Amino acid sequence: MVDPDNQLNSPFFSRNSTPFSAESDYTLLSPEAVSAFRKIIWQYYEANRREMAWRDTTDPYAIFVSEVMLQQTQVARVRAKYPEFMAAFPDFASLAAAPLEKVLRVWQGMGYNRRAKMLRDAAVMVMEEFGGCLPKTPEELVTLPGIGPATAASIAAFAYNAPVVFIETNIRRVFIHFFFPTEDKVHDDRIRPLVRQTLDWINPREWYYALMDYGAMAKQAVENPNRRSHGYTVQAAFDGSDRQIRGRVLRYLLDEGPSSRDAVVAACGDDAERTHKIILKMVGECLLSEESGLLRIA
DNA sequence: ATCCGGACAG
DNA sequence: CTGTCCGGAT
Numbered sequence: 001m002v003d004p005d006n007q008l009n010s011p012f013f014s015r016n017s018t019p020f021s022a023e024s025d026y027t028l029l030s031p032e033a034v035s036a037f038r039k040i041i042w043q044y045y046e047a048n049r050r051e052m053a054w055r056d057t058t059d060p061y062a063i064f065v066s067e068v069m070l071q072q073t074q075v076a077r078v079r080a081k082y083p084e085f086m087a088a089f090p091d092f093a094s095l096a097a098a099p100l101e102k103v104l105r106v107w108q109g110m111g112y113n114r115r116a117k118m119l120r121d122a123a124v125m126v127m128e129e130f131g132g133c134l135p136k137t138p139e140e141l142v143t144l145p146g147i148g149p150a151t152a153a154s155i156a157a158f159a160y161n162a163p164v165v166f167i168e169t170n171i172r173r174v175f176i177h178f179f180f181p182t183e184d185k186v187h188d189d190r191i192r193p194l195v196r197q198t199l200d201w202i203n204p205r206e207w208y209y210a211l212m213d214y215g216a217m218a219k220q221a222v223e224n225p226n227r228r229s230h231g232y233t234v235q236a237a238f239d240g241s242d243r244q245i246r247g248r249v250l251r252y253l254l255d256e257g258p259s260s261r262d263a264v265v266a267a268c269g270d271d272a273e274r275t276h277k278i279i280l281k282m283v284g285e286c287l288l289s290e291e292s293g294l295l296r297i298a
Numbered sequence: 299a300t301c302c303g304g305a306c307a308g
Numbered sequence: 309c310t311g312t313c314c315g316g317a318t
Contacts, residue, residue, distance in 0.1 A: 072305085072313080074303070109314095109316080110315080111313080111314025112305090112315090168303090169303060224302085226302095233311095235301085239299090243313055243314050
């Protein structure tokens with residue numbers, strides 16, 4: 001599996017040993033590897049724990065907001081926005097009752113604006129279908145809009161200290177770095193059993209904080225191991241992209257209020273036909289609506 | 299100029 | 309399974 005002459009960053013592979021329990025079984029870690037791995041992660045965490053407002057609480061709403069914000073968004077940006085959002089919408093009831101326009105206004109700068117709509121819609125669903133109480137199991141949580149497998153499991157782990165197994169980018173990076181140091185196109189299906197075997201079943205909440213902090217550090221320390229994950233892709237440039245136009249359209253309507261489509265098209269893009277299509281798509285997503293000739297935040 | 303990040307629709 | 313969705317940092 002591993003070229004013994006390769007210089008490896010992972011401490012788990014040497015000339016004559018691997019962290020796995022059998023030479024032909026790369027799914028079962030040896031007990032020694034499990035405890036050595038845990039020790040590395042815990043020791044790092046003890047010395048380098050990252051402080052975050054949403055780690056100081058187990059309020060399900062606070063965790064829920066933070067996890068949606070953290071989707072596709074780095075910690076630094078969430079840190080800056082989170083207090084403002086929580087002050088504006090302190091609980092499920094206030095978020096559920098808020099007009100989308102108000103939510104998007106607070107959301108500005110976070111990007112991927114559909115998240116803000118789904119977050120508000122999820123709050124409505126919590127109020128109406130779960131009696132104002134966030135469900136506890138990942139199975140129920142994924143039924144909420146904007147909550148996929150990773151976010152559902154994160155919420156279960158952080159709000160309820162549930163020993164769930166999940167993978168997000170920091171976790172993936174740690175496991176690829178330590179256990180697949182020379183492999184390419186590593187599937188999450190190969191990582192998940194290792195996450196399960198190394199999980200701290202008593203304190204999954206702190207364990208996942210520790211894993212994520214280590215993973216965030218690891219992308220600075222070594223060439224990002226996630227480039228060797230199966231799903232890794234390089235994104236198209238932002239400049240000149242549809243995403244950029246969408247961002248402009250939204251900001252224009254927030255600044256100017258309901259406007260004619262022509263005014264928005266003129267202000268937000270060079271190619272009128274293209275901008276038109278983008279606007280129509282946003283209407284299709286119920287981010288915008290159009291009535292009596294005026295385009296507005298839905 | 300390049301990098302980073304989960305959900306969802308087609 | 310593949311393409312789409314944002315913006316700040318570097």
